[in-house]
Amino acid sequence: MPKFNLQTHLKQVHKERRTATTKKVDEAIQRLVRANENINFNSVASEAGVAKATLYNNLVLRERIDSLRQQQVNVPxxxxxxxxxxxxxxxxxxxxxxxxxxxxxxxxxxxxxxxxxxxxxxxxxx
Known part of the structure; x- marks a missing residue:
């Protein structure tokens, strides 16, 4: 019988949750773009159903939202x-x-x- 390694299991669960969160945020951004809504941390967090802190702490998501927000500033x-x-x-x-x-x-x-x-x-x- 294989031994259950809690640490490996927790890493796997954390990785799956991070992937699911990233997917939810991506889908939320796509919906906001299609609806021609403002893209900022508040709107993405509420649309995706995640905390703003999650968006700020994830550097990839943070940079993406910042760049989209800057693009919208230039668009009238x-x-x-x-x-x-x-x-x-x-x-x-x-x-x-x-x-x-x-x-x-x-x-x-x-x-x-x-x-x-x-x-x-x-x-x-x-």
Whole structure:
């Protein structure tokens, strides 16, 4: 009968738990990426169902979350994109209104000239 070695058994159990935790965290990160959610230690911990301390203590997971978080900092958020679109729309609207103002000013000028001519004709008839 083989001897039961507690130390070997505990190492094996610890290794299996570490693998399972890493798998849960990987799946949680993938879900967050697909859902276009913010990736940080809080969101990954709650999505994976693990403690934040686990993420901070595991250097591989910590570096991965940090790098993903830094990538998201460089990507504009939905609000920033919407604001930029609004700014572009505002610029186009302003340009359109400026052209309309110039056209109306020219039309107003032409009408004033026509009015002067009409007044001159009326004055000549008197």
């Amino acid at each position: 958020t939905k609000k920033q994109i919407q604001r930029k679109m609004n700014d572009n729309n505002k610029d186009a609207l302003i340009d359109s209104l400026k052209r309309k103002i110039k056209r109306l000013e020219q039309e107003n000028k032409d009408l004033r000239v026509q009015l002067k001519v009409a007044y001159a004709d009326i004055y000549k008839k008197i």
